[in-house]
Amino acid sequence: xxxxxRQVSKSFGSRTVLSGLDLQVQAGEVxxxxxxxxxxxxxxxxxVNLLEPIxxxxxxxxxxxxxxxxxxxxxxxxRIGIVFQSFNLFPHMSVQxxxxxxxxxxxGNSADEAHETAKxxxxxxxxxEKIDSYPDQLSGGQQQRVAIVRALAMNPEVxxxxxxxxxxxxxxxxxxxxxVRELKGSGITMLxxxxxxNFAQEISDRVCFLDAGRIAEQGQPQQIFANPSDERTKxxxxxxxx
Amino acid sequence: xxxxxxxxxxxxxxxTPAIIALALLLAIARSSRNPALFPIRIFVIAYIDIMRGVPxxxxxxxIGFGVPGVGLERPFNSPLLWGSVALVLTYGAYIAEVFRxxxxxxxxxxxxxxxxLGLSNSQTMRFVILPQxxxxxxxxxxxxxxxxxxDVALVSLIGPIEILRQAGIDKAKFANFTPYVAxxxxxxxxxxxxxxxxxxxxxxxxxxxxxxxxx
Numbered sequence: 001x002x003x004x005x006r007q008v009s010k011s012f013g014s015r016t017v018l019s020g021l022d023l024q025v026q027a028g029e030v031x032x033x034x035x036x037x038x039x040x041x042x043x044x045x046x047x048v049n050l051l052e053p054i055x056x057x058x059x060x061x062x063x064x065x066x067x068x069x070x071x072x073x074x075x076x077x078x079r080i081g082i083v084f085q086s087f088n089l090f091p092h093m094s095v096q097x098x099x100x101x102x103x104x105x106x107x108g109n110s111a112d113e114a115h116e117t118a119k120x121x122x123x124x125x126x127x128x129e130k131i132d133s134y135p136d137q138l139s140g141g142q143q144q145r146v147a148i149v150r151a152l153a154m155n156p157e158v159x160x161x162x163x164x165x166x167x168x169x170x171x172x173x174x175x176x177x178x179x180v181r182e183l184k185g186s187g188i189t190m191l192x193x194x195x196x197x198n199f200a201q202e203i204s205d206r207v208c209f210l211d212a213g214r215i216a217e218q219g220q221p222q223q224i225f226a227n228p229s230d231e232r233t234k235x236x237x238x239x240x241x242x
Numbered sequence: 243x244x245x246x247x248x249x250x251x252x253x254x255x256x257x258t259p260a261i262i263a264l265a266l267l268l269a270i271a272r273s274s275r276n277p278a279l280f281p282i283r284i285f286v287i288a289y290i291d292i293m294r295g296v297p298x299x300x301x302x303x304x305i306g307f308g309v310p311g312v313g314l315e316r317p318f319n320s321p322l323l324w325g326s327v328a329l330v331l332t333y334g335a336y337i338a339e340v341f342r343x344x345x346x347x348x349x350x351x352x353x354x355x356x357x358x359l360g361l362s363n364s365q366t367m368r369f370v371i372l373p374q375x376x377x378x379x380x381x382x383x384x385x386x387x388x389x390x391x392x393d394v395a396l397v398s399l400i401g402p403i404e405i406l407r408q409a410g411i412d413k414a415k416f417a418n419f420t421p422y423v424a425x426x427x428x429x430x431x432x433x434x435x436x437x438x439x440x441x442x443x444x445x446x447x448x449x450x451x452x453x454x455x456x457x
Contacts (some may be wrong), residue, residue, distance in 0.1 A: 049358050078360040088355035092373050092451065101369055102359035134451040152361060 001063065002027040002189050003048065003158060008057035008067075009213070010043055017043045019213035020057065025191065025237045027157075030184055032192045032200040032221075035210035036236060041193035042085075044210070045160040048191065049082045061158070078106060081151030082160040086167050088142045089135040089150070095122070096131045099150045107154070121149045127178055141172030148179050159183070165199075177203075197242045201225050209233045247428050253322070253394045257329050258387065264334030269341035270367060286338075295336035299396050301328040306400040325397035333390050340382050344375030379448065384440045388433045 004096050005023040009016070017040045025031055033041045046052045050066065050073040059067040066076045083207060090098050099121070100114035109117070111122040122128040135143055144164055151159060161180065165173045177199050183190065184203055194200050200207055201221040209230065217230040225242065228234050271279070272286045293301070304323045305328035348371050356366040412421035 046354075051354055051358060073357075074360045074362055077358055082358045084351060084355065086351060088351045090352065090355070090370055090374075091378065102361060104359040106364055106370065136452040150359070 001025070002029070002061070003191075004042075004060040004063075005048070008044075008047060008059060008060050009055050010040075010052060011055055012035070012049055018047070018211055019076050021214050023208070023215060025158075025189060027189055028088055028187050030190045030192065030203055031206045031208060032194055032204040033208050033210055034194065034197065034200055034236070035216075036239070038186060039210040040213045041210055042162050045082060045162045045191060045193055048158070049080050049160055051082075074106070079156055080158045080160065081154055081156035082162060083144070083147050083151050083164050085163040087135070087147045089143055089147055091135050094132050094134055095127070095138075095146050098135070098146060099153050102150075103153055116175070117153050119137075121153055122146075125149060125182075139172060140168045141175045144168065144172075144176045145179055148176070152183075158186070158189045158191065161190060161194070163169075163193050163195060165194070165196055195240075197225065197237070197240060209236065211236075247425075250391075250394050251432070253326050253329070253397055254391050257326050257333070257394070258390070260330045261333045261390070263339055264330060265337035265341055266372075268338035269332060269345060270372075272335075272338070272342055273367075274344045275363065290335045290338055293332050294339070296332075298329070298332050298393055301332050302396050302400060304328070305331070306397070321400040322397065325400050329390070329393065329397065331395075333386065337383065337386055340379050340386060341375065343382075344379035345371055347378055348374045377444075380440055384437060388436065391433055392429065421436055 001024055003023075003025040005021055008018050008023075010018040011146060017038075021040070021044065023031075033044065035041055043052060047054050047067075053069075054067050057067075058065050061076065061079065064075075090101070093101065094110045096115065096118050099118040100109075100111070103109040103114035103117060104111060119128060119131065122131055125148070127142065127145055127149065130142060130146070135237070138146065144167075148164070148225045156211070164180075165176050168176065173196070177196070180192070180199075180203060190201070192204070204221050206218060207224040208215045209224065209228070209232070210216065211232045217224065217228060217233045224233065225237065228237060266291065268286050271282050272290075274283065301327050309324045309327075310318075310321060352370055353366055353372065356370040357363075361369065403417035410421075413419060
């Protein structure tokens, strides 16, 4: 088991976001999370990356409990990349520096090595001519692709994609999803929070419907989208006109 | 009178780096999130409150006369030295708050992005937060440095001959106000180029990193 969540709970003040969530993800599996706003998709991903400390339960990576209180999160975060809805590129750094910062400072790569890694990854996603640009000079789609490259450069075992197309113009969504399509099958484990139902259906090995801080229903995409058994899933899919 | 002006510049020149360093240190300490550093945060907040709450001139008197008064040997009994120290301590507190505002203005998502890549808290501060924070506070910072440049004249009140005092002496000698006007012009000769240079540097930086400007 690559990643396992056992009875994970998380509240912000009096608002419970995750309440005893269980999840198991195999290595190389692509799992999508759907559900209405506030159902806990984003919080779930942020907890896995240890950006939010959990209140109860445990999170295991390769059988190793990473959610233990007092454990240094930095070595774990190197193994789990995250891409955010609002890109979160560093605006004062060039595309190259955005990508090489963690390579040199965290992994201890030389500047030359880091530059090569950045260049070859940017080339792979047709962004190499943007290497010296600054984030503000790029389109939203390009920024998000750079953000994906930045996460990939660390060579993570698990990649978390948090509604990565929600802040994009419709015509820019495709180029970002293409990147994710290319990643599937490279062996990387992906957890995707998304509002793009078509995309979730196409890319996922498994789809989880989140409701009230728990996985209400999960299964293969065809089953969830064509033949949902849970009443809440049915209602949600009707609401999003799927 | 120009000799006196050179003294002004000297006090300004050695105080400024010390002020910036102290202010950064205070701001970083105050913005730290480590629970273990809570006592330090409390100390910094108290320090800033006290230094800012008392007029600069009073600190210059207290420290500039007070410290040499305990009977230190030369050169450590110079009011000029301790007057500068007083400037550093007070302005350090003022400017620490400017830096803190800058640090707070950097969106939380920048910290999240940096930490998610495995960078530590201090690496995040150094590479991601501070560079953005400092760029944002340069205009208010220059504002404070210009007023520092003027407050340097206060140190003159406790001893060293500085331009404002020299102007006073000249005025008494020649019974006209021209020296004061001259002193004002000499100050402007420094503060205006300083301000314009910063504006220019900021505009250039904006042009380099951002998309086309809206007219």
